[in-house]
Amino acid sequence: MKVLLVEDDATTSDYIVKGFSEQGHNIESAADGHQGLLLATSNQYDLIILDRMLPGLDGLALLAALRANANQTPVLILSALSHVDERVKGLRSGGDDYMTKPFAFSELLVRAEILVSRGQAAPVQTHLQAGPLQMELLTRNVTLDGQELMLQPKEFQLLKYLMEHPNQVISRTLLFEAVWDYHFDPRTNVIDVHIAKLRRKFEELGHGELIETVRGAGYRLRQRH
Amino acid sequence: MTLITGALLFTLYRQLVNEQQHQIDQHLETEKQRYIQLAQTVDRRSFAAQIRAADPKSVLVAWRNSFDIVGSLSLMPEDIPLLPETVEFPILSGGPDKLHILTGGLVITRYGPVLIATRTDQLATLIKKFLRAAVTAMTLTIVLTMALGYLFSKAILRRLVQYNRLAQRIERGHYDTRLPISWRQDEFDMLAKQFNRVLDTLEDNLQAVRGVTDNIAHDLRTPLSHLRIGLEQLKDKPSEEQAEKAEQLIEELDFCLATFDAMLSLTRIEEGQQQLDLQDVELSQLCTDLKEMAELMAEERGQTLNLTLGQPCVLQGDKYLLFQALFNLVDNAIKYAGDGAAIHIRQNGREVVISDNGPGIPAESRERVFERLVRLDPSRHHQGTGLGLSMVKAILSRHQAKISLEDNQPGLRVIIGFQ
Numbered sequence: 143m144k145v146l147l148v149e150d151d152a153t154t155s156d157y158i159v160k161g162f163s164e165q166g167h168n169i170e171s172a173a174d175g176h177q178g179l180l181l182a183t184s185n186q187y188d189l190i191i192l193d194r195m196l197p198g199l200d201g202l203a204l205l206a207a208l209r210a211n212a213n214q215t216p217v218l219i220l221s222a223l224s225h226v227d228e229r230v231k232g233l234r235s236g237g238d239d240y241m242t243k244p245f246a247f248s249e250l251l252v253r254a255e256i257l258v259s260r261g262q263a264a265p266v267q268t269h270l271q272a273g274p275l276q277m278e279l280l281t282r283n284v285t286l287d288g289q290e291l292m293l294q295p296k297e298f299q300l301l302k303y304l305m306e307h308p309n310q311v312i313s314r315t316l317l318f319e320a321v322w323d324y325h326f327d328p329r330t331n332v333i334d335v336h337i338a339k340l341r342r343k344f345e346e347l348g349h350g351e352l353i354e355t356v357r358g359a360g361y362r363l364r365q366r367h
Numbered sequence: 368m369t370l371i372t373g374a375l376l377f378t379l380y381r382q383l384v385n386e387q388q389h390q391i392d393q394h395l396e397t398e399k400q401r402y403i404q405l406a407q408t409v410d411r412r413s414f415a416a417q418i419r420a421a422d423p424k425s426v427l428v429a430w431r432n433s434f435d436i437v438g439s440l441s442l443m444p445e446d447i448p449l450l451p452e453t454v455e456f457p458i459l460s461g462g463p464d465k466l467h468i469l470t471g472g473l474v475i476t477r478y479g480p481v482l483i484a485t486r487t488d489q490l491a492t493l494i495k496k497f498l499r500a501a502v503t504a505m506t507l508t509i510v511l512t513m514a515l516g517y518l519f520s521k522a523i524l525r526r527l528v529q530y531n532r533l534a535q536r537i538e539r540g541h542y543d544t545r546l547p548i549s550w551r552q553d554e555f556d557m558l559a560k561q562f563n564r565v566l567d568t569l570e571d572n573l574q575a576v577r578g579v580t581d582n583i584a585h586d587l588r589t590p591l592s593h594l595r596i597g598l599e600q601l602k603d604k605p606s607e608e609q610a611e612k613a614e615q616l617i618e619e620l621d622f623c624l625a626t627f628d629a630m631l632s633l634t635r636i637e638e639g640q641q642q643l644d645l646q647d648v649e650l651s652q653l654c655t656d657l658k659e660m661a662e663l664m665a666e667e668r669g670q671t672l673n674l675t676l677g678q679p680c681v682l683q684g685d686k687y688l689l690f691q692a693l694f695n696l697v698d699n700a701i702k703y704a705g706d707g708a709a710i711h712i713r714q715n716g717r718e719v720v721i722s723d724n725g726p727g728i729p730a731e732s733r734e735r736v737f738e739r740l741v742r743l744d745p746s747r748h749h750q751g752t753g754l755g756l757s758m759v760k761a762i763l764s765r766h767q768a769k770i771s772l773e774d775n776q777p778g779l780r781v782i783i784g785f786q
Contacts, residue, residue, distance in 0.1 A: 225631070225632055225635055225641060226632070226641065226644075226687070226688075227641050227642050227644075230644065244624065246617075296659065296663075322656075322660060323656075324656070324660075324686075324687050324690050324691070324694075325687055326687060326690075326691045330664070330698050331664065332660055332661070332663075332664055335663045335664045335666075335667045336663055338667070339663055356614070357611060357614035357615060357617075357618065358613075358614035358615065358616075358617035358618045358621070359614065359617075
């Protein structure tokens with residue numbers, strides 16, 4: 143994907159550019175708001191990652207200018223302002239997602255991919271597959287090595303999310319947001335216990351290794367190639 | 368006081384003088400009438416005899432006969448006005464008090480002008496005595512007032528000086544200083560009491576701030592120093608261990624950040640900076656979601672989590688914040704009630720009750736748990752920011768909801784009542 147990063151902090155900017163480049167994505171960066179707007183309006187990007195507080199033109203002002211120009215490129219706002227109302231403000235201004243600094247690169251990447259894939263009219267999926275796992279979205283039927291798994295609704299949603307992003311480290315925050323309609327940091331092991339339950343069900347069928355815990359980051363669904 | 372005494376004395380003096388003057392006037396008027404009558408009824412000789420016979424103690428009379436002056440007065444001063452006009456004049460007598468003051472006036476009778484006078488030196492003496500007494504009284508009053516005033520103001524001044532001294536003590540950082548309160552219960556004591564109350568509040572707040580600072584120091588310094596140690600060790604670690612160690616350090620750092628974020632958002636909610644995203648919230652739905660999210664966590668510890676729904680209730684509130692608050696309470700119950708405990712969520716109308724049968728919270732600590740960074744477990748074994756319940760309270764009070772902790776016999780019962 144082709145990404146535009148508008149970020150004035152050199153350290154953060156380098157970190158993100160390096161990360162996206164390593165993943166094989168094409169990323170350009172701008173260090174202030176005016177340059178960012180110039181690049182955003184003169185080129186076609188799949189995604190814009192936008193810092194809130196920028197020299198020259200403020201991030202939200204840039205976003206407003208972009209949307210006023212009927213530019214519908216997905217925008218992910220990055221900000222040190224972590225409060226819920228700041229988040230709401232960012233999303234209301236036309237942002238598609240909001241991430242607070244500091245962040246883990248893996249989470250940024252996943253969010254970026256989700257935003258880009260959302261923009262592409264993908265055929266409606268009815269079937270997911272990841273290694274020995276098969277999931278029928280319509281019948282909510284899940285099998286592992288052909289054997290049926292009985293899952294609770296939340297377990298089903300968690301697994302679906304992991305299967306949609308195989309081999310990616312998914313943070314607890316992302317999983318939490320995907321499964322529950324409540325945005326807050328639960329500071330608790332609610333995701334862990336759900337994953338543990340899921341993992342036990344896999345273990346019973348000899349596949350305990352399917353969901354991997356990544357310390358300090360989240361979980362990853364392994365997909366054997 | 369001196370003025371009042373002065374005014375009183377002056378009035379008294381005026382009354383006294385007026386009264387005496389009035390009596391003298393009346394006396395002279397009577398005598399005047401008597402001599403006019405006398406002149407009408409008797410002949411010149413008898414008139415003279417009567418004048419001679421007049422009692423000098425009561426009235427002094429003088430009548431200028433054709434060749435001499437008849438009466439108890441041997442002279443007739445010039446310029447004596449006609450009665451009722453009177454004049455004062457001195458006379459000499461052979462008696463011990465040689466000089467007398469007379470008050471008198473002329474009466475025109477058939478036989479010519481008659482001087483009628485009466486001794487008024489008693490009055491003069493009386494007035495003099497009175498004035499002397501008055502002056503003494505006034506002097507005494509003035510001296511007394513000044514002495515009392517001096518003592519009184521000295522007492523006030525002494526208290527002000529004392530207050531000032533104590534205030535300086537407080538300024539130097541002795542916040543436990545209190546102003547003394549006397550038995551008098553006067554305005555100064557009221558002031559001192561109010562001032563002491565202000566000091567109480569101030570001291571509480573200072574204590575709280577100090578506590579928070581200490582706790583922050585503990586809560587953030589500890590993971591930060593772990594981090595520092597960890598980073599120092601990281602470079603010496605064999606490369607295969609580095610990744611895992613780094614992940615562990617990131618977790619520590621995330622904990623610091625979470626604590627920091629929680630403090631910031633708590634302050635924003637407490638101080639009303641964060642706008643509530645108000646919408647219709649169905650309490651029963653909130654509790655159902657609550658159970659769904661927490662159920663597995665309870666199950667993990669062999670606990671049971673039950674939900675009882677009563678009268679449905681829809682209220683205006685920030686759904687996410689309310690859920691966060693209630694979730695925090697359930698999460699606490701799961702964390703602290705112990706393995707195998709029974710946890711119950713009950714919703715009925717505008718009330719939500721979360722109860723468990725764990726060890727509970729001793730009555731004396733129930734208020735304290737809502738304070739920032741207070742953890743009843745002094746060793747802080749349980750990971751958490753210590754801001755959870757402060758946050759719960761802040762969110763609920765933004766929703767005008769009351770929260771109370773009660774003994775569940777055994778365990779803890781948290782009651783939340785919405786208005």
